[in-house]
Amino acid sequence: MYAPGTSLAHRLDPRAKLAVQVGFALAAFAHTSPRGLLVGTGVVACCLWAARTAPWEALTELRLLVPFLLAGPLVEVVVLGPPWLAPEQAVAPALASYRTLLVVLVAAAYVRTTPTRESQAALQWLVPGKPGRALGLCVGLVARYLTVLRADLRRTRTAMRARLGDRLPVHERIRLVAVAGLGRVFDRSDRLALAMRARCLSWNPTLPRLRFGPADAVALGLALALIGWALTPALAPVLASLV
Amino acid sequence: MSTQEQSVDLVDAATALALARVALFAALAGAFAFVSFEYPLSPAPVTLQVLAVFLAGLFLGPVWGSVSMAVYLVAGAVGLPVFAGATAGVGVLFGPTGGYLLSYPLAAGVIGHLAHGGPSLRSLDDVGLPRLVGSLVAGVVVIYTVGTLGLVYFGGLGLEAAIVGGTLVFLPAEALKLVAAVGIARSDDVALD
Numbered sequence: 001m002y003a004p005g006t007s008l009a010h011r012l013d014p015r016a017k018l019a020v021q022v023g024f025a026l027a028a029f030a031h032t033s034p035r036g037l038l039v040g041t042g043v044v045a046c047c048l049w050a051a052r053t054a055p056w057e058a059l060t061e062l063r064l065l066v067p068f069l070l071a072g073p074l075v076e077v078v079v080l081g082p083p084w085l086a087p088e089q090a091v092a093p094a095l096a097s098y099r100t101l102l103v104v105l106v107a108a109a110y111v112r113t114t115p116t117r118e119s120q121a122a123l124q125w126l127v128p129g130k131p132g133r134a135l136g137l138c139v140g141l142v143a144r145y146l147t148v149l150r151a152d153l154r155r156t157r158t159a160m161r162a163r164l165g166d167r168l169p170v171h172e173r174i175r176l177v178a179v180a181g182l183g184r185v186f187d188r189s190d191r192l193a194l195a196m197r198a199r200c201l202s203w204n205p206t207l208p209r210l211r212f213g214p215a216d217a218v219a220l221g222l223a224l225a226l227i228g229w230a231l232t233p234a235l236a237p238v239l240a241s242l243v
Numbered sequence: 244m245s246t247q248e249q250s251v252d253l254v255d256a257a258t259a260l261a262l263a264r265v266a267l268f269a270a271l272a273g274a275f276a277f278v279s280f281e282y283p284l285s286p287a288p289v290t291l292q293v294l295a296v297f298l299a300g301l302f303l304g305p306v307w308g309s310v311s312m313a314v315y316l317v318a319g320a321v322g323l324p325v326f327a328g329a330t331a332g333v334g335v336l337f338g339p340t341g342g343y344l345l346s347y348p349l350a351a352g353v354i355g356h357l358a359h360g361g362p363s364l365r366s367l368d369d370v371g372l373p374r375l376v377g378s379l380v381a382g383v384v385v386i387y388t389v390g391t392l393g394l395v396y397f398g399g400l401g402l403e404a405a406i407v408g409g410t411l412v413f414l415p416a417e418a419l420k421l422v423a424a425v426g427i428a429r430s431d432d433v434a435l436d
Binding site: 001002021022025029061062063064065068069071072075076089092093094095096097100103104105106107108110111114116119120122123134135137138139141142143145146148149150152153157170171172173174175177178179181182185186188189190192193196197200201202203204 | 249251252253254256259260262263264265266267268269270271273274275277278280282289291294298302314315317318320321322323324325327328329330331332333334335337338339340394397398399400401404408419420422423424426427430
């Protein structure tokens with residue numbers, strides 16, 4: 001979740017931070033080797049330092065992913081038949097899990113330092129025209145209505161339990177909760193559409209101003225370097241043939 | 244201080260309503276990620292995200308249903324805690340479960356297209372039960388095919404382990420959501436204008 005602050009990453013332009021994320025993900029996938037991931041670990045350390053975020057803080061928020069990261073190597077290490085364990089088979093999934101961990105940590109640094117409004121402005125800059133405006137608007141509405149709908153569903157389940165609804169078959173309980181959620185969605189979306197039009201919802205609103213400073217240029221340089229590094233394995237044969 | 248003049252290009256009523264529904268269905272998918280039910284035949288508690296994909300395809304149709312699920316992914320990628328366990332960020336999309344998530348827009352489109360018999364939305368009362376069930380089964384196939392590929396590519400798992408650990412063990416829970424989705428589509432409690 002976003003945490004207000006004054007760290008270097010908080011002050012960076014969201015577009016530069018998105019570029020670093022994309023560049024890092026590409027580089028991590030292109031260099032899923034112990035050496036490549038060691039370099040990636042250094043980049044992650046820099047990102048977390050810039051966001052003033054401890055790795056365990058980011059991992060606490062993403063704890064649900066941890067079982068999935070451990071499951072890959074554990075599932076592959078067990079074989080049905082002698083010798084029952086094949087540690088060499090666990091190497092590839094272990095490297096993939098570690099790569100995921102690094103990508104997730106870089107994304108966590110972005111999430112903790114970028115308010116939704118800035119992401120919205122970056123999206124509208126990235127996707128020009130009406131699709132970008134629609135995307136930015138919808139993401140802003142998701143941010144606003146997520147907690148409202150969660151509270152709606154919580155109230156529905158509490159009411160259901162009070163009426164001994166938790167003794168119903170699971171598919172019936174799921175149906176009841178979903179019907180209540182859908183009803184709220186249609187009710188709220190009708191009122192929301194009317195309210196947006198009453199406030200002159202337009203395709204060309206005044207956007208928050210995004211500023212690209214010297215620190216952003218450094219971040220963009222890092223993103224470009226990562227993208228270049230990611231492309232190296234693909235471009236190496238072409239370059240070799242030219243030389 | 245400089246001033247700038249430009250005319251206002253207003254969003255028409257139908258598009259405003261469609262965008263509101265797209266956003267709220269995306270938010271519902273995020274809210275469903277927090278709702279879990281214990282189910283003896285499932286190795287993990289059952290969350291309702293996939294049900295949101297079913298409902299987006301059925302109630303919004305193939306076009307807006309897909310857009311809604313794409314908005315859900317973008318919202319999660321830029322940091323809103325809409326993925327299972329209140330997780331967020333681009334990293335989740337590139338993680339072991341990323342394939343399942345990335346399949347949602349396609350699955351909603353397939354479900355909507357098959358259920359409504361084309362790109363335009365029609366009343367669910369006019370959709371026969373075999374077509375309804377067939378569209379949802381096709382959606383499940385899309386989600387689990389892309390999800391399994393995600394486990395192989397993003398998670399580094401072998402194909403066999405991915406199919407057993409990432410698909411077969413979850414199918415009973417998906418059957419449960421499929422039954423619930425059919426019940427919702429057939430119920431008079433929810434009516435689309």
